[in-house]
Amino acid sequence: MAIHRIGLVLHPVRDTSAQVEAIQRWAATHDGEVVLSEGDRARAIDGVAVLDDGTFTTTVDGLISLGGDGTMLGALRRVADAPVPVLGVNMGNLGFLAEIGPDELPQALDRLVVDNFTIEPHSGLEVRLGGEEAPTIAFNDVAISRVPGAGSVQASMAVDGRRYGYYRCDALIVATPTGSTAYNYAAGGPVVSPAAQGMLVTPASPMSGISRPLMLGPGEALRVELLAAAGRPALEVDGDVRGHLAPGDVVDVVFRPDAGFVVRFDAAAHQQRQRLKLSLLDLPLLPDELRELGAPTTG
Incomplete structure (x- = not known):
């Protein structure tokens, strides 16, 4: 795989200097070049160029994400307009x-240099608020979430222009x-195979209206109106608050296949570790306590 310009996306607070130096060496x-975006200028080391955001996202051949899932989701969103492979290093x-x-x-x-890996396509959601032309991309989820003291989420839903019902809940x-x-x-929704195509719509703490998860097909357009x-x-888009909504606001969501590409070295083993990690979420233990038991807490 020819990767001449490697872009790094860093966890906002964790110390990743040792990994940055290893990648630079x-x-x-x-015959490679390592670059950072302007937002990480303060954490650059000798030999690592800093590019403005536009140049960074349009000229890299691949990204390495140094952080957790949030950092990797951010890396995927950065290059969603022209996806390149993203390698995730779990910090x-x-x-x-x-x-x-x-x-x-x-x-x-x-x-990487001997092509001993595969590329795993990831779907995304194109999210538009109020008819915006340029969508925001979500790789995990978009959520309309209750703000304490500001009332519950109450919204109607339409699928391909047809009214479907309404929700009253803490989050959609x-x-x-x-x-x-x-x-x-x-929120109690089902686990769906990453190979599936489509969108899950799940209410959290529903009080009335639609109370069960719904799976939409990949070609169906969703509209939620407050x-x-x-x-x-x-x-919220992938857990980041993008703003606050008001009665009458409309959020449109459509499915985008192959919105991002993730580097995989052993897809089967990764899926097995995912199942194990998912089961660990149901244990009433903190990460440090899991480490004491010898359970895997990194990818």
Whole structure:
């Protein structure tokens, strides 16, 4: 795989300097260039160029995400307009997207140059608020979430222009199959194979209206309109608050196949670890307690 310009996406607070230096040393011996975006200028080291955001996202041949799932989701969103492969290095705890740990990074880099890996396509959601022309991309989920003291989420739903029903709940979650193990799972929604196509719509703590998860096909367009008594819920994309909504606001969501590409070295083993990690979520133990038991807490 010809990767001449490697873009790094760093966890916002974790110390990733050792990994950045390792990648830079490797690139120096493989005719490669390592770059950061402007937002990470303060964390640059010698030999790592800093590019403005537009140049960064349009000229990299691949990205390496150093962090947890949130960092990797951010990396995928950065290049969603023109997807390139993203390698995830898990610097956190129970990561589901990132496949390798920091100690596996040198071997992973060597496998890249000899094409000893596969590319795993990931679907996404195109989210538009109020008829916006440029969509926001979500790789896990988009959620309309209740803000304490600002009223419950009350919204009507239409599928392909046909009224379907209404929700009154604490949150309304629209998830990709990959994102089914995130907020959707916590709200009692089903786990869906990443190979499936379509969108999950799941209410959290429903009080009236539609109370069960719904699976929509990949070609169906979803529209959610806030009702007069809706309050001012937050609009979250992959867990990040993008703003607050008001009665009458409309959120449109459509499915986008192959919105991002993830580097995989052993897809079967990764899926097995995902199932194990998902089962660990049901244990009443903190990450440090899991480590004491010897359970795997990194990818």
